[in-house]
Amino acid sequence: MTLSGRVYVCSAGETFDSVALAIYGDEVFACEIMNANPKYSTTPIFTGGEELEMPVVEVQEDDSGVYAPAAAPWKE
Helix, strand or coil, X not given: CEECCEEEECCCCCCHHHHHXXXXXXXXXXXXXXXXXXXXXXXXXXXXXXXEEECCEECCECCCCCECCCCCHHHC
């Protein structure tokens, strides 16, 4: 499944991890968001109003068509 690219407007207190979880359903995609938004790559916590480009990413589905997140390397 492909998730389309779009712009996401951050709220105060959000992080790349929380945005990845909200948009893609998994924090593992935070790196892709950071790579697509180098201007904010050193921002640990957003103040609100930042516009992030959401990259198009391929997410894996299981046999039933449900998103199946990959295990984070540090959790293996």
